[in-house]
Amino acid sequence: MATTTVSVRPNTYAGTAWSWITTVDHKRIAVLYFVTSLAFFALGGVEALLIRLQLSRPELDLVHPDRFAELFTMHGTTMVFLALMPLSAAFFNLLVPLMIGARDVAFPRLNALSYWVYLFGGIFLNISFIAGGAPAMGWFGYAPLTATEFADTHAVDFWAFGLQILGVSSILASINFIVTIINMRAPGMTFNRMPMFVWMTLITGFLIIFAFPVITIGLVLLLFDRYLGTSFFLYQGGGDPVLWQHLFWVFGHPEVYILILPAMGIVSDVLPTFSRKPLFGYAVVAYSGAAIALVGFGVWTHHMFTVGLGPVADTAFAISTMAVAVPTGVKIFNWIATLWGGSISLRTPMLFAIGFIAMFILGGLTGVSLGSPPVDTQVQDTYYVVAHLHYVLFGGTIFGLFAGIYFWFPKMTGRMLSEGWGKVHFWLMMIGFNLAFGPQHQLGIDGMPRRIHTYGADMGWDVWNLMSTVGAWTIGLSMLIFAINAVRSMRSGRDAGPDPWDGGTLEWSMSSPPPVYNFAEVPVVDDRYPVWKEKHGGGHTGAVVAEPPVADTEHDDEEPHIHMPNPSYWPILVAAGMVLAACGLIFHQVFVLLGALIFGISLIGWIEEPPG
Amino acid sequence: MRALMHGTHLRPRATGAVQRVIRRVSLGAALLLAALVLAACGVTPQTILEPTTEAARASHWLFLVVFWAGLAVFVVVEGALLYTIWRFRRRRGDTLPAQTHGNLKLEIGWTIAPTILVVLLAAFTVPVIFANAQEPEDDAIRVEAIGHQWWFEFSYPDLGVVTANELHLPVGKPAAIIIKSEDVLHSFWVPALRGKLDMVPGRTSVFRILPEQTGTFPGQCAEFCGTAHALMRFTVVVEEPEEFDAWAAHQLTDRVPPTSELAQAGEALLTPAGCALCHTIRGVTEIGTIGPDLTHVGSRTHIAANTMGMTRSDLEHWLRDSDDMKPGNLMILPRPLTEDEIEALTEYLMGLK
Ligand code: HEM
Ligand SMILES: [Cu+2]
Numbered sequence: 001m002a003t004t005t006v007s008v009r010p011n012t013y014a015g016t017a018w019s020w021i022t023t024v025d026h027k028r029i030a031v032l033y034f035v036t037s038l039a040f041f042a043l044g045g046v047e048a049l050l051i052r053l054q055l056s057r058p059e060l061d062l063v064h065p066d067r068f069a070e071l072f073t074m075h076g077t078t079m080v081f082l083a084l085m086p087l088s089a090a091f092f093n094l095l096v097p098l099m100i101g102a103r104d105v106a107f108p109r110l111n112a113l114s115y116w117v118y119l120f121g122g123i124f125l126n127i128s129f130i131a132g133g134a135p136a137m138g139w140f141g142y143a144p145l146t147a148t149e150f151a152d153t154h155a156v157d158f159w160a161f162g163l164q165i166l167g168v169s170s171i172l173a174s175i176n177f178i179v180t181i182i183n184m185r186a187p188g189m190t191f192n193r194m195p196m197f198v199w200m201t202l203i204t205g206f207l208i209i210f211a212f213p214v215i216t217i218g219l220v221l222l223l224f225d226r227y228l229g230t231s232f233f234l235y236q237g238g239g240d241p242v243l244w245q246h247l248f249w250v251f252g253h254p255e256v257y258i259l260i261l262p263a264m265g266i267v268s269d270v271l272p273t274f275s276r277k278p279l280f281g282y283a284v285v286a287y288s289g290a291a292i293a294l295v296g297f298g299v300w301t302h303h304m305f306t307v308g309l310g311p312v313a314d315t316a317f318a319i320s321t322m323a324v325a326v327p328t329g330v331k332i333f334n335w336i337a338t339l340w341g342g343s344i345s346l347r348t349p350m351l352f353a354i355g356f357i358a359m360f361i362l363g364g365l366t367g368v369s370l371g372s373p374p375v376d377t378q379v380q381d382t383y384y385v386v387a388h389l390h391y392v393l394f395g396g397t398i399f400g401l402f403a404g405i406y407f408w409f410p411k412m413t414g415r416m417l418s419e420g421w422g423k424v425h426f427w428l429m430m431i432g433f434n435l436a437f438g439p440q441h442q443l444g445i446d447g448m449p450r451r452i453h454t455y456g457a458d459m460g461w462d463v464w465n466l467m468s469t470v471g472a473w474t475i476g477l478s479m480l481i482f483a484i485n486a487v488r489s490m491r492s493g494r495d496a497g498p499d500p501w502d503g504g505t506l507e508w509s510m511s512s513p514p515p516v517y518n519f520a521e522v523p524v525v526d527d528r529y530p531v532w533k534e535k536h537g538g539g540h541t542g543a544v545v546a547e548p549p550v551a552d553t554e555h556d557d558e559e560p561h562i563h564m565p566n567p568s569y570w571p572i573l574v575a576a577g578m579v580l581a582a583c584g585l586i587f588h589q590v591f592v593l594l595g596a597l598i599f600g601i602s603l604i605g606w607i608e609e610p611p612g
Numbered sequence: 613m614r615a616l617m618h619g620t621h622l623r624p625r626a627t628g629a630v631q632r633v634i635r636r637v638s639l640g641a642a643l644l645l646a647a648l649v650l651a652a653c654g655v656t657p658q659t660i661l662e663p664t665t666e667a668a669r670a671s672h673w674l675f676l677v678v679f680w681a682g683l684a685v686f687v688v689v690e691g692a693l694l695y696t697i698w699r700f701r702r703r704r705g706d707t708l709p710a711q712t713h714g715n716l717k718l719e720i721g722w723t724i725a726p727t728i729l730v731v732l733l734a735a736f737t738v739p740v741i742f743a744n745a746q747e748p749e750d751d752a753i754r755v756e757a758i759g760h761q762w763w764f765e766f767s768y769p770d771l772g773v774v775t776a777n778e779l780h781l782p783v784g785k786p787a788a789i790i791i792k793s794e795d796v797l798h799s800f801w802v803p804a805l806r807g808k809l810d811m812v813p814g815r816t817s818v819f820r821i822l823p824e825q826t827g828t829f830p831g832q833c834a835e836f837c838g839t840a841h842a843l844m845r846f847t848v849v850v851e852e853p854e855e856f857d858a859w860a861a862h863q864l865t866d867r868v869p870p871t872s873e874l875a876q877a878g879e880a881l882l883t884p885a886g887c888a889l890c891h892t893i894r895g896v897t898e899i900g901t902i903g904p905d906l907t908h909v910g911s912r913t914h915i916a917a918n919t920m921g922m923t924r925s926d927l928e929h930w931l932r933d934s935d936d937m938k939p940g941n942l943m944i945l946p947r948p949l950t951e952d953e954i955e956a957l958t959e960y961l962m963g964l965k
Contacts, residue, residue, distance in 0.1 A: 277712065318737055358693060523753075
């Protein structure tokens with residue numbers, strides 16, 4: 001009860017640039033993640049628009065094939081590693097402490113480090129465009145196109161070091177959130193009462209710490225091949241390019257679940273709010289997420305059905321792939337059952353959440369069709385796969401993340417996004433998306449391979465390609481509308497108040513934006529939807545109970561006196577040292593030394609920093 | 613809003629507007645449909661929907677199974693979603709809905725339903741996997757298909773024939789396609805004949821093709837392989853056994869000696885212009901192995917991995933500036949050719965029937 005009484009808008013975000021650079025507050029770090037990942041999302045989007053322009057008509061000559069290859073490689077890499085994963089991380093940062101009743105994450109400085117490593121890693125990867133050419137072998141970097149023989153610039157090095165750096169960021173963040181979720185839940189916040197988004201964050205964290213080491217090893221071997229003359233992936237020296245494919249997809253398939261589970265968590269929290277009903281089958285939704293994650297480690301060769309691994313391997317992986325569809329389907333049924341019997345209000349966040357379900361169904365179904373090897377060998381590496389992956393990653397993840405953005409923007413900024421423009425955004429994006437990616441199913445069936453920069457007029461592919469390009473630009477327009485809406489609402493949007501949607505989870509119990517310390521008093525939780533229960537009853541009273549005052553609040557000012565971690569500039573310096581060292585491996589050895597020095601000194605500074 | 617709809621005086625206007633909307637929507641739908649039909653009727657030579665072998669038909673059949681089953685699931689689930697949203701839309705005066713948390717029977721039910729579907733799909737799939745993995749017979753015609761950046765080499769080790777970008781097979785006889793790559797990954801794919809198989813450097817894979825229909829079938833590299841990946845196509849010519857034997861016998865002969873003076877000048881240029889460094893033309897020069905064998909290039913229908921026609925203008929263009937036609941290609945001449953040389957070489961090459 002005490003927690004809902006704060007009514008003035010606190011100055012959570014006020015302060016100098018220096019205060020942002022040294023911040024360790026999870027809410028500010030969330031803002032940094034949002035801004036950066038949306039900027040990279042825009043960059044990846046522009047790359048996509050150029051790709052679509054070149055393919056709008058047969059035999060166009062707008063983009064040189066090598067530039068085209070850079071565009072599709074950087075589009076994929078950027079969207080996966082620089083846009084969607086960090087956008088999910090933005091939500092982890094914003095929400096996990098608020099939802100579990102904590103004042104910050106377990107390791108606030110480590111959290112800042114994750115962000116700075118991500119930012120510098122992303123910039124590092126994109127420097128390749130102006131430093132001799134961007135990587136141009138596709139986002140899964142198949143050997144031997146990555147070998148020095150076929151890629152003699154530093155493009156592949158930028159890619160390999162860049163992904164290593166980004167992996168560090170993801171692994172650190174995952175450890176941080178796993179520890180936070182396990183150790184810092186408020187009293188009464190049992191696993192069984194955690195918001196579904198927190199559940200999915202936890203599972204995603206485990207996926208990351210088990211999947212990323214595999215690509216880390218793959219990239220180390222690749223760098224050995226390139227820098228030290230080994231031949232792990234080169235058949236001339238006894239290696240095998242297929243080894244890379246295994247390593248990449250043992251990581252890569254879990255990676256696609258890393259990309260979807262957070263969005264599934266968001267949707268699982270948005271649907272109940274706008275149906276005014278709890279999530280249907282809470283435990284089943286949580287466990288099916290875990291099941292997807294587990295089985296997801298055993299399906300990787302479905303990306304390799306055309307390598308010729310033999311009928312036994314193909315059969316085994318076909319069956320495991322089809323098995324993944326079951327927990328996926330179960331989730332969808334539970335979401336629909338959540339809506340069933342509810343009082344459904346189609347506000348913008350809800351539209352995006354429903355859009356997620358509607359589009360993800362199709363992506364899941366084409367996924368099952370690809371899981372059947374005889375079908376897959378026909379459509380593998382065609383636009384059919386491009387369509388599938390966009391129905392799950394765009395139709396799924398991006399719709400889900402936008403549901404989250406519209407839902408929690410008020411919590412983060414204290415202001416509402418415009419509903420009207422939000423709806424325009426939604427419908428334009430929905431139409432554009434289906435126009436862009438629907439026809440690609442047909443293109444794949446008509447035999448159009450992916451990653452081609454041009455095609456003959458005799459192939460019968462032109463109408464569908466033109467539609468697809470128009471759709472892509474429609475999506476671009478919808479994003480422009482979103483950007484304008486976001487900027488305008490930030491300045492002059494309607495005041496949100498603490499609980500604009502009649503929400504149920506803990507974050508709706510405090511002012512918007514939340515005060516620096518989140519909770520004046522640590523809440524005690526006895527329900528999955530404590531705030532809802534307090535407002536609408538549910539058998540008990542006092543869902544959010546204030547803990548008895550703690551010893552050190554003996555002062556008598558109004559603002560509670562709460563120790564928050566001190567700001568620190570060591571995280572950004574550690575990150576800078578790390579990335580500088582990577583630059584050195586490409587440009588000049590001096591920077592390796594310099595970077596290592598900065599890294600080492602900052603690490604010592606970090607350790608020696610006195611507690612707040 | 614609902615209250616307004618009940619006001620009788622508003623009905624006519626509302627219906628008029630509704631009719632207008634319906635008219636517009638149906639016009640739009642008709643236009644869209646017309647565009648779709650147009651597109652669908654267009655010729656798509658590389659479609660997976662016109663299989664001509666047992667293996668390709670098996671893939672196609674499975675595709676239809678997942679397509680129709682998927683469509684059914686799609687309609688049911690999307691329908692359930694939309695119906696739920698419509699039926700339970702918020703109305704004025706809604707009270708708090710019943711706070712249901714779950715239902716074990718339902719959960720079990722909708723776990724079993726998709727399980728049954730995927731078990732069925734697996735049951736359909738597995739036999740096809742094994743059937744399509746059938747080893748080629750011992751007396752199958754053996755063809756080595758070798759991927760190069762950015763063209764296909766086809767050689768028949770038992771016949772001694774070596775050619776490029778145009779694979780000939782006799783109808784009704786099984787062929788063993790022995791798949792390799794000399795540089796990076798490529799993929800061998802002719803949708804009408806069967807699904808694709810990757811060409812992996814350092815590995816040899818084999819699959820069986822038993823052509824049942826004569827005709828020419830387009831294929832294309834399906835694994836990204838560098839700059840000119842999009843321009844790496846080939847054709848399979850399936851012909852009667854007699855025609856095939858005649859073709860093979862002809863391919864075994866040395867090149868047809870040039871008769872005209874211009875063509876003879878062309879042949880004389882092979883070494884000085886640098887062609888011989890990479891190309892073999894049996895009867896003249898046999899040191900080149902990097903590029904396609906040109907002994908009978910004039911008998912093929914296309915050049916440059918089936919992206920240009922075997923025509924005088926395309927050939928001249930190719931010799932003048934191959935990078936303009938196919939950016940990134942690895943035909944690097946020691947020096948540019950003069951227009952006279954281009955004319956002579958073109959005349960010569962077109963005569964290499
Ligand atoms: C019902 C569940 C799913 C099944 C059965 C499934 C199956 C498959 C299969 C067999 C492929 C390989 C296709 C090929 O390369 O020939 C594939 C590709 C892919 N899938 Fe899924 N999928 C499912 C859901 C998802 C989800 C949830 C995501 C991510 C949100 C996802 C993302 C991708 C991506 C990114 C690729 C393509 C990677 C690339 O080639 O660039 N899929 N899927
Ligand atoms: Cu996968």
